Amino acid sequence: xxxxxxxxxxxxxxxxxxxxxxxxxxxxxxxxxxxxxxxxxxxxxxxxxxxxxxxxxxxxxxxxxxxxxxxxxxxxxxxxxxxxxxxxxxxxxxxxxxxxxxxxxxxxxxxxxxxxxxxxxxxxxxxxxxxxxxxxxxxxxxxxxxxxxxxxxxxxxxxxxxxxxxxxx
Amino acid sequence: xxxxxxxxxxxxxxxxxxxxxxxxxxxxxxxxxxxxxxxxxxxxxxxxxxxxxxxxxxxxxxxxxxxxxxxxxxxxxxxxxxxxxxxxxxxxxxxxxxxxxxxxxxxxxxxxxxxxxxxxxxxxxxxxxxxxxxxxxxxxxxxxxxxxxxxxxxxxxxxxxxxxxxxxxxxxxxxxxxxxxxxxxxxxxxxxxxxxxxxxxxxxxxxxxxxxxxxxxxxxxxxxxxxxxxxxxxxxxxxxxxxxxxxxxxxxxxxxxxxxxxxxxxxxxxxxxxxxxxxxxxxxxxxxxxxxxxxxxxxxxxxxxxxxxxxxxxxxxxxxxxxxxxxxxxxxxxxxxxxxxxxxxxxxxxxxxxxxxxxxxxxxxxxxxxxxxxxxxxxxxxxxxxxxxxxxxxxxxxxxxxxxxxxxxxxxxxxxxxxxxxxxxxxxxxxxxxxxxxxxxxxxxxxxxxxxxxxxxxxxxxxxxxxxxxxx
Numbered sequence: 001x002x003x004x005x006x007x008x009x010x011x012x013x014x015x016x017x018x019x020x021x022x023x024x025x026x027x028x029x030x031x032x033x034x035x036x037x038x039x040x041x042x043x044x045x046x047x048x049x050x051x052x053x054x055x056x057x058x059x060x061x062x063x064x065x066x067x068x069x070x071x072x073x074x075x076x077x078x079x080x081x082x083x084x085x086x087x088x089x090x091x092x093x094x095x096x097x098x099x100x101x102x103x104x105x106x107x108x109x110x111x112x113x114x115x116x117x118x119x120x121x122x123x124x125x126x127x128x129x130x131x132x133x134x135x136x137x138x139x140x141x142x143x144x145x146x147x148x149x150x151x152x153x154x155x156x157x158x159x160x161x162x163x164x165x166x167x168x169x
Numbered sequence: 170x171x172x173x174x175x176x177x178x179x180x181x182x183x184x185x186x187x188x189x190x191x192x193x194x195x196x197x198x199x200x201x202x203x204x205x206x207x208x209x210x211x212x213x214x215x216x217x218x219x220x221x222x223x224x225x226x227x228x229x230x231x232x233x234x235x236x237x238x239x240x241x242x243x244x245x246x247x248x249x250x251x252x253x254x255x256x257x258x259x260x261x262x263x264x265x266x267x268x269x270x271x272x273x274x275x276x277x278x279x280x281x282x283x284x285x286x287x288x289x290x291x292x293x294x295x296x297x298x299x300x301x302x303x304x305x306x307x308x309x310x311x312x313x314x315x316x317x318x319x320x321x322x323x324x325x326x327x328x329x330x331x332x333x334x335x336x337x338x339x340x341x342x343x344x345x346x347x348x349x350x351x352x353x354x355x356x357x358x359x360x361x362x363x364x365x366x367x368x369x370x371x372x373x374x375x376x377x378x379x380x381x382x383x384x385x386x387x388x389x390x391x392x393x394x395x396x397x398x399x400x401x402x403x404x405x406x407x408x409x410x411x412x413x414x415x416x417x418x419x420x421x422x423x424x425x426x427x428x429x430x431x432x433x434x435x436x437x438x439x440x441x442x443x444x445x446x447x448x449x450x451x452x453x454x455x456x457x458x459x460x461x462x463x464x465x466x467x468x469x470x471x472x473x474x475x476x477x478x479x480x481x482x483x484x485x486x487x488x489x490x491x492x493x494x495x496x497x498x499x500x501x502x503x504x505x506x507x508x509x510x511x512x513x514x515x516x517x518x519x520x521x522x523x524x525x526x527x528x529x530x531x532x533x534x535x536x537x538x539x540x541x542x543x544x545x546x547x548x549x550x551x552x553x554x555x556x557x558x559x560x561x562x563x564x565x566x567x568x569x570x571x572x573x574x575x576x577x578x579x580x581x582x583x584x585x586x587x588x589x590x591x592x593x594x595x596x597x598x599x600x601x602x603x604x605x606x607x608x609x610x611x612x613x614x615x616x617x618x619x620x621x622x623x624x625x626x627x628x629x630x631x632x633x634x635x636x637x638x639x640x641x
Contacts, residue, residue, distance in 0.1 A: 052350055053358070085294045127342075129341065130342070
């Protein structure tokens, strides 16, 4: 198991998400968006995954592959994982993300995470040519309402969570 | 002058342009591409490989202009987005470095050193950060695309790209976002940034023709004609009609041949490595611009003369006027004199795939010889490529599977490339879709088709690694 899989495991552990959740779509979605917010957030933690804009927001095919490899290798390699750990500051950032996006049931809300990550990508990349933040945010709102109508009602909450986490838009 | 103006391309024939697009071509930033070889120093191996990024850019523009109106007719893009697509296709390589990818990796490494103060932070307590980055190179947007986006957005002086776009009611930021595959309309990203995009459709053919690799020649017109837009769960996806299945397979094979016969040709790799090592040293010596200079000055006139000729002349001037150590002088002469007989030879070569047991050996160098040449060879990474990315992940359990890359269907055309994931019920490889004109159809993976060479040969998702040992 390479360091990338180990790093992904440690992130899942800090998020309170079991590795077996990666078998399901929501589990993979949570991982994708959480790592994106860690990489593109104020502290720019570099897990080495490149993201681009897909229908479900920022997505990394390389991270998806790593997730599947982790699923395959986890059972055999679990004892070796204790040797590595994330930096305290990184764990703290992950904890903030967990707290911000936790639902009342105590689990991460994948829809809210998806909307927040998408807003951040759109404002930071697709609409980065717009100098005013208000314009970038408005364009991002329009894009999400058009392309994610079923979860667009998370828009304002997602914006406030990004502000809470000091993630620029 | 008024009305559309034509170019005559040896591959695609007459290419029509609007007046403002001709102004973009006339811009010094675009004219620079006339002096950048498409295949770098491959002309040392393939004498016919003299074609330039200029011709290739016109070709990509032509293909995008052919496809664009069909997307508009399918109501997937509007008139402004069509103009943005045409401009992006024309300008997609405007950020290329001299000798194309030859110097790109040198400046990319320089940029990482220069940006180290703002570099992203390693998340692990211990361990080598580099290991976390090992796959990033494969999927990160190309460095020249990022620079090209800046050229498009920030050259606001007279004759500058941004200025021309703004004067013609186009937003440079939106054009630049297509170049890096981040436009808000995902279909536009697919057209210029996917496993079957107009960029590859042109250069695979152009490079094959120029190098004499006739097995790389496929029917681009038929393939382009067979691209359609279908809607899967209301999402527009670019697809290939099943009637063009074998043309599509030919394209996939052409890409395989392109990698092994042209891009990773053994002598071409050595020559490029030598150029990179010499360029690295000249940057340190101040005879080639540093990354900081380029980053600060790409919008200034001098950048328009930063081309193959400038780099060659810088190398010549250094050899002619400066006292150099014998090894560097000898390496420069080897490169400038194009003497293939003096170049290191391949002593051993093997092609390995994912299914081969054990770790692939890294490229090695044996024998005593010029340390500059040795350093060049040692800095070469083992060429690796995947002909077609395999992106279907069927969980096999209840729930949704992610389908990221779907090719062809029966009876309707469906192909979605890696920029367009959507979701289908697990265990259902065939997904009902609606064709662009309302026809019903199915979605299938190319690799799952039993009558597909890609499916039978398991060509999708297989990484090939070329390992070589050189004798100095």
